[in-house]
Amino acid sequence: MKKKILWTGRYENYSLGSFQKDVMSGVIVGVIAIPLGMSFAIASGVDPEYGLYTTIIAGILISLFGGSKYQIGGPTGAFIPILFGIVTTYGFENLLIAGFMAGILLVLMGIFKLGGLIKFIPKPVTIGFTSGIAVTIFAGQIPSFLGLTDVEKHESFIRNMKEIAIHFDSLNFYSILTAGICLVTMLYTPKLFPKIPGPLIGLLFSTIIAAVFYPGQVATIGSTYGGIPNTLPKFVFPDLTWERVQLLIQPAFVIAILGAIESLLSAVVADGMTNSKHNSNRELVGQGIANMVTPLFGGIPATGAIARTATNIKNGAASPISGVIHGVVVLLVLLLFAPYTSKIPLASTASILMVVAWNMSERHVFYHVLKTKTEDSFVLLITFLLTVFVNLTVAVEVGLVLAVILFTKRMSDIMVTEKALPNPNNKHEKVESHIVSDTHDCPQISIYNVEGPLFFGAAQSFEQTIMKTINYKPRVLLLRMGRVPFMDTTGESYFLSIVKNFSKNGVVLISGIQSQPKEVLIKTGLYEFIGEEHFFDHTGEAINYALKYLKKDQCLGCKHFAFRECETFSGLKKNKDETRAMSTT
Structure with missing residues (x-):
């Protein structure tokens, strides 16, 4: 009979066998998180190493202090439009401050037990902005997929589409080939080898093909951002001033709200897959701690990642230890293999993000709500269009106001x-x-x-x-x-x-x-x-x-x-x- 280590709460009845399961699932999720972390950082307008720093620090802290046994935290696609807008408008340093402030707000939300309020956000609003974010991410990767040069990135969806049209004549066949190889490999690997992470194999295979058969013909992480340092990030406390707090309170609030929604949705998905129950207020506190600490090391805002959490569960995770191991795996890869990442083509990361966008688009639910032709369809459509053509902040605000007005009308009727x-x-x-x-x-x-x-x-x-x-x-x-x-x-x-x-x-x-x-x-x-x-x-x-x-x-x-x-x-x-x-x- 195996000797068990009896802990309370999330570690109750934890055993050596449980640890072995956590190691296996943690390694697999950590390997998957590496290309995603870099891709999300690039799409957010920052250097790829900051995505890895976020995956390491936030991933470990969210697992240790969060309210879900199986939650995997880190950078996510949902944050991309927001973070890119903040970087463009306020700069990278202010992004870190906004993330730090968002962390404080998340901790306060957990302390004042506001976790349960997130469930009152209407589904048409969440589906609308999630689908809008997916469209924004997908469209934002088209230039890298096609290998277009001299394309300037903007916050505006329409201006980005105009940039693609203007520079379409700079289309690069090698870039399309590389992106295609990564995409096909990524899609078919899980079907042939279910236990092997498709994004990593797609990234490695397309990188090797590009480096061996047509070196120098496609833009890479190294040629665009320089090499990724194989060192630990430095601790820097942000220069917080009252003027900056006033300037950044709105983007910080948006980061906090979206982070709360995404993390709690992910925790709910984990509950459904494992027949467990998370602590929503503790989850918010854990997310807040992670987002307060991560910016001190150059990391970007993080939240619960639904796809990685689901992968963690499917591979047998038994406790939050799997999330800690996932962060340690990314740290080891950063220290040992960082120089090799400079050869990764941007076309390959574009393919990965396009698949992420497709998976997060909620297209089936979107169509289901839309075909009802009710007030919910109207809220969904307005939230979606505002997310794509204006920004997420306006979309959520208008979507919530519309939902409240229509709900009030229904109740009065x-x-x-x-x-x-x-x-x-x-x-x-x-x-x-x-x-x-x-x-x-x-x-x-x-x-x-x-x-x-x-x-x-x-x-x-x-x-x-x-x-x-x-x-x-x-x-x-x-x-x-x-x-x-x-x-x-x-x-x-x-x-x-x-x-x-x-x-x-x-x-x-x-x-x-x-x-x-x-x-x-x-x-x-x-x-x-x-x-x-x-x-x-x-x-x-x-x-x-x-x-x-x-x-x-x-x-x-x-x-x-x-x-x-x-x-x-x-x-x-x-x-x-x-x-x-x-x-x-």
Whole structure:
């Protein structure tokens, strides 16, 4: 029997066999992360070694301090448009500061337990900006894939497309061949050899072909960025000033929000694959620590990587140790083989990023939401287009605002306020709205079925419907609120207006009110103003109470017969009894 090392939490029942699984999965994921780390860094507008530094430091820290057993952290494709925009606008040094500030924000989000709030971001928004990012990444790699020269990179998608068109005549056949070899190798390697990482094999094979058969004919990492140093990064604390904090707070906030979304989505995917459960707030703290430390060594912002996390799980990872080993593997490769990376063609890294973009595009989900032709389709499309043609910040802001507005409209549409009366054909005399008519409606008691959340989006409609009753001044207003699950302060304000106006000439009764709306009324004092004796658990009790307020002289001759007592009040029953007595005599 194997001797087990008993740790608590994520390392409970950890054994030598578990460690062996972690080593195997960590090595495989580490090998996969090397070309991705360099490619993401290049696409983000920084030197490739910074991608490796991020993979090493952030990968280790996210595994150690995060809230998921299987999360693999590092640079990801989702950050590319944001980081490139920050580098272009503010410079590399300010990118590091923005990343450091984002780390602080992530830690605060975890400490204040905001991890659960990420789930409230609508899926059309996340799918929209993820697909938009994928298009941006894919389009950004076209120049390197085609080997175009003198192409200037811009933040604007349209300007980048114009650059491709202008310089299309500089197309390089060798670059296309190299990219094609890498692409085909990458796609077919997993089918032939499932355990071998396709991106690494594609990168190695295409690099060897280019170096042996047509050296100097394609742009490489070395010819474009210089050699990658095989040394550890230096520690440098960023020059933080209040002016820089003010300048970079918006990009830092965007990095933090996107990092939180990506990492928690990745953790959810890991939960689904392993039947485990992550700690979302701890995950945010871990992401924050990683993003605070990584910039001190020149690393770019990092988050949870869904594809690498899934690969980690598929290869048998048992604990966060696999993520630590993945970082150590990248570190060893950096120290031992960094000089050889200068020969890697940019066309090969372009192929890798194009596949990443294709895989992250969520094209099936995108089409599924789009074909529903609902408000969600509109939010999805707007978020997607703004991500591609404007920027991610605007896209997320507009997408969220649109989603909130449309959600508010939906909620207000389901708010129902209808007049109702007991149904005499129902043996329980259930109070229903469809039986009210011009000839069957009590002039002195108005009963309303109120259904749906009474919040800012529906409160005014609720008030306007009720206020129509006041025009003919009934004696009693009975509101059946058993199906009102929620009331906000705006709803309470309109509710107060109804009560005050109606109380001048009559009495307001409430039946079946739920706990949350009742608590709101108690806190604002409206419960006391209405009077505790005017609240009832059941509508029948409220109706019996309401009948006491009827002016009997107004009931004489009434033919509405809204309640079973109406025959007596109207005098009809008395007349019937007298007629029966006379006929008997």
